[in-house]
Amino acid sequence: MDAQPTTPPAAPIRVFVVEDQTKILKNQLRLLEGHQEIEIIGTALSGEAALEEVPKVMPDVLLLDLGLPRMSGIDVTRAVKASYPKVEILIFTIFDEEDKVLEAVKAGASGYLLKGAPVDKIIEAIKEVRAGGTVIQPNLARRLLRHFRVDPDSAPLPTEPRPSPAPVEPVAAEPAAPEAPTAEAADEPQLKPLSDREREILQLIAKGVSNSEAARLLNLSKATIRTHLEHIYRKLEVTNRVEAVTEGIRKGLISV
Known part of the structure; x- marks a missing residue:
């Protein structure tokens, strides 16, 4: 009997780590190395260095410290998402940076992790954002919602519909299939x-x-x-x- 074909293993998620504290960076790398799902393809000690290296290696996920000197993690997030929107960004933060995390999410980050999170949580979060998900822990989720409820400009309601085009001459009534709307109908809200x-x-x-x-x-x-x-x-x-x-x-x- 012929052997059953085996499914090739999934390619590891290519991760780039940005952290300005050398000791913390080494600890992060030590935690992540050895996990087959993750491949560390580069590191940077500053936002400026990260922006130089990201286009060279094009990671799947950017693991980004929020509290960088000079160019902040928010600025890095905004710059990376503007030029490389497919790169997912996962923020590393501390407890007292909720407002900054909010700005990073608004700038395009896919979520955040608290520094000191166990490695299994980090791996799960990397997989989650790589798959198109978002990592927002409940304590910050509630703060995010409160922010948006009191700041209507941050998430405006849809604008009023544009003026309708001039009416066309009526034709014989024939029910349109809802599953396949016409191009004109698709333009209407x-x-x-x-x-x-x-x-x-x-x-x-x-x-x-x-x-x-x-x-x-x-x-x-x-x-x-x-x-x-x-x-x-x-x-x-x-x-x-x-x-x-x-x-x-x-x-x-x-x-x-």
Whole structure:
């Protein structure tokens, strides 16, 4: 009997680490080395050095210290996402930097970890952001939501619809298939309600639950969770979790 073909192992996630404290950097590398899922492809001791090296190696995930000297982690996040939007950024922070973490998330970071997190949490977070998820722990998630509720300019509601084009001459009435809208209909704002499952997932991410945790809680695959999130983003006309939760609160779809 012929041997069954084996599935080749997944390529490791290519990680670049930015940390200005040499001792902390060495500790981080020691924790991450030896894990087959992760490949450390470079390090930098400053934001300026990171911006020089990132385009040379193009990491999957940038593990970035928030409290860098001179060029801050927020500035690095903004610059990297502007030039290399596919690079996911995971912030390393300390307890008293919530406001700065908020700015980093708004600048494009996919989430944050507290310094001193156990290695299994770091590996899980790297996998999560590489898969398109977001890592926001519950204590900061609540602060993020409070910020957006009191700062309407940070997540504005959709603008008023643009003036409709001149009406076309009516034709014979023929029901249009909702699954295949015309190009003209696609240009018009369509407010589709969230399904019960989508509202359930939106409520979970408002509590800071990761894609992996949501999948376990709802007995679904991570791919299914990601698909639901894509539908939520499209329906709410947003691009990330923070904006989705903000719109969900504004529209009364979820509670916090």
